[in-house]
Amino acid sequence: MASSHKLILEAMEGRASRVPVWLMRQAGRHLPEYLALKQKYTFLELCKTTEAAVEASLQPIRRYNMDGVICFSDILVPLEAMGLELDFNPGPVFAHPLRSFKDLDRIQDIDVKARVPHILEILSTLKAHPETQGKTILGFTGAPYTLASYAIEGKTSKDFEHVKAWMYRDKSGFLKLMDRLADLVIAYILEQKKAGADAVQLFDTWAGHLSREDYRDFVCPSTEKIIAVAKENQLPLILYCNGGSHLMPEMLSLKPDCLSLDWRMSLEDYCLKIPDSIAIQGNLDPSCLYGSKELVIQRTLKLLDFGKKRGRYILNLGHGLLPNTPIENVKAFVDCALKS
Amino acid sequence: MASSHKLILEAMEGRASRVPVWLMRQAGRHLPEYLALKQKYTFLELCKTTEAAVEASLQPIRRYNMDGVICFSDILVPLEAMGLELDFNPGPVFAHPLRSFKDLDRIQDIDVKARVPHILEILSTLKAHPETQGKTILGFTGAPYTLASYAIEGKTSKDFEHVKAWMYRDKSGFLKLMDRLADLVIAYILEQKKAGADAVQLFDTWAGHLSREDYRDFVCPSTEKIIAVAKENQLPLILYCNGGSHLMPEMLSLKPDCLSLDWRMSLEDYCLKIPDSIAIQGNLDPSCLYGSKELVIQRTLKLLDFGKKRGRYILNLGHGLLPNTPIENVKAFVDCALKS
Numbered sequence: 107m108a109s110s111h112k113l114i115l116e117a118m119e120g121r122a123s124r125v126p127v128w129l130m131r132q133a134g135r136h137l138p139e140y141l142a143l144k145q146k147y148t149f150l151e152l153c154k155t156t157e158a159a160v161e162a163s164l165q166p167i168r169r170y171n172m173d174g175v176i177c178f179s180d181i182l183v184p185l186e187a188m189g190l191e192l193d194f195n196p197g198p199v200f201a202h203p204l205r206s207f208k209d210l211d212r213i214q215d216i217d218v219k220a221r222v223p224h225i226l227e228i229l230s231t232l233k234a235h236p237e238t239q240g241k242t243i244l245g246f247t248g249a250p251y252t253l254a255s256y257a258i259e260g261k262t263s264k265d266f267e268h269v270k271a272w273m274y275r276d277k278s279g280f281l282k283l284m285d286r287l288a289d290l291v292i293a294y295i296l297e298q299k300k301a302g303a304d305a306v307q308l309f310d311t312w313a314g315h316l317s318r319e320d321y322r323d324f325v326c327p328s329t330e331k332i333i334a335v336a337k338e339n340q341l342p343l344i345l346y347c348n349g350g351s352h353l354m355p356e357m358l359s360l361k362p363d364c365l366s367l368d369w370r371m372s373l374e375d376y377c378l379k380i381p382d383s384i385a386i387q388g389n390l391d392p393s394c395l396y397g398s399k400e401l402v403i404q405r406t407l408k409l410l411d412f413g414k415k416r417g418r419y420i421l422n423l424g425h426g427l428l429p430n431t432p433i434e435n436v437k438a439f440v441d442c443a444l445k446s
Numbered sequence: 447m448a449s450s451h452k453l454i455l456e457a458m459e460g461r462a463s464r465v466p467v468w469l470m471r472q473a474g475r476h477l478p479e480y481l482a483l484k485q486k487y488t489f490l491e492l493c494k495t496t497e498a499a500v501e502a503s504l505q506p507i508r509r510y511n512m513d514g515v516i517c518f519s520d521i522l523v524p525l526e527a528m529g530l531e532l533d534f535n536p537g538p539v540f541a542h543p544l545r546s547f548k549d550l551d552r553i554q555d556i557d558v559k560a561r562v563p564h565i566l567e568i569l570s571t572l573k574a575h576p577e578t579q580g581k582t583i584l585g586f587t588g589a590p591y592t593l594a595s596y597a598i599e600g601k602t603s604k605d606f607e608h609v610k611a612w613m614y615r616d617k618s619g620f621l622k623l624m625d626r627l628a629d630l631v632i633a634y635i636l637e638q639k640k641a642g643a644d645a646v647q648l649f650d651t652w653a654g655h656l657s658r659e660d661y662r663d664f665v666c667p668s669t670e671k672i673i674a675v676a677k678e679n680q681l682p683l684i685l686y687c688n689g690g691s692h693l694m695p696e697m698l699s700l701k702p703d704c705l706s707l708d709w710r711m712s713l714e715d716y717c718l719k720i721p722d723s724i725a726i727q728g729n730l731d732p733s734c735l736y737g738s739k740e741l742v743i744q745r746t747l748k749l750l751d752f753g754k755k756r757g758r759y760i761l762n763l764g765h766g767l768l769p770n771t772p773i774e775n776v777k778a779f780v781d782c783a784l785k786s
Binding site (some may be wrong): 394 | 608658709736
């Protein structure tokens, strides 16, 4: 029988009875039942078909019984709420990328309910679902810089040529875009909360490519705005910045409720720098799950030891679960926390 | 008239009269004269045709007059010296990747002179060339972990699934491979020295994806071995680990002559941690060169201010020069140092 406590929320408040666990990208390609579901839909159709997305969100819960249920979606979906047309081929594609200040005219007024109703239906269905009772329902979104990166490049990029060219040539225009994206993210996560999200995670997948100076100048203002509104609205927020170990001082200054650390940030080092008031989530290298079950257990127990001593700790990976990860290793990882 | 001093070597020894400068990937696609040359050869042909590679190496010198001449080649070329067949399509491809311990049998005895003679011919031609007099001739190679990553994945990878699976499932086998790659790198850089390299740079492009623990266990032993031999042979060595800001304590323990820092490592922070005996190279974000000329000059002068105060400093980018970089900005960057 599942506990009726929402352990992830409790851990963020420092009062959980054990370390809770969930995994970034826990729903998806490592599960045969997901691959079966995926045969009937394209990725975007799956994101937009409530019943199927709810099923994809619940699949990992049935198999592993982790403490967090994250809605099946994509970090870029919110861009559709301002009228940018998203496609996948197989990576994300925007046919008409934003390239300069004048392109901001093409951005439409934000309307989450009208343009991306499915994300709200998925969350409210998950919230009411018998299989999620006692679990924390997690909403999520790409953070402004990551949204900007895709909206400007039009696709996944290695060098972010167009993003950087804009950033370095038109600082005020770029900051204007970032501010509009902050407003988008705010509208999006507040609607997610109304629909049933207990907490949200902000994924800043690409901000780790920035220097400290550029992160401070170009990213902090919009993220700060989002975090302030989340706090005003009692919406617990987890900030994740992939490859951002060098940005720790700046991330701490943003005072998120929880920092999700990638595996390059050694917990022993970083916990000393992170004040007790900020919860820590993470941070096993997802590729460790390609190793032996013994290695998975050994490294996970080390994280749990740290987490139990530290408090305000949520077990997770340092990045998304990888496609070919063996199921038995995911189970071993989750079980370590369930038994903690 | 060029100075007859080799400023990069002098900066590494702390006795340069001004800050020297070169750029990672200074030869290549941002130059129209390179694109013209490239029409006659595939990338691999260009690496293996001495006359053409010498021409490609000299092109940036003619345009910018930087202090370092790096031989035109690829970080993976040394793998051919142990019999692994390299191709480009357009990224590097190994048709028969190494996937486990038993594949080590396919590795042949190292023979740099017989299997990759062109790299030595390019270096000796550059050394004797009138246009390089007074300049530092730089050899280079991929570091063992980066060589292993390509040899195991068979191509550029996002998640390094096969590398990590091997690493985590067969530690001793993986370390054996790393040790053989250290021997390869040693043979390769010593031959480069004999052919004319004044110093070499070790590129560890992918090691920044590792946690500190894994870098210590899997990478440090082979890199330590290489650095020890380079020291014994009075071959100045620059260590570059992309995205490795979290690995600073480990990199310092390796005591390279010079650390090449990427732009995510703030010089103000890191110079405090790096002992004066280790030279620092870097670290402008190469995408800053997409910005205005004023921005380039402003940020470069800031680096130079730091470098002049600190000493043992070489101006460079934090990663390779990007393909569409405007020539006038490269020139502005180099000129800042030439006039320093």
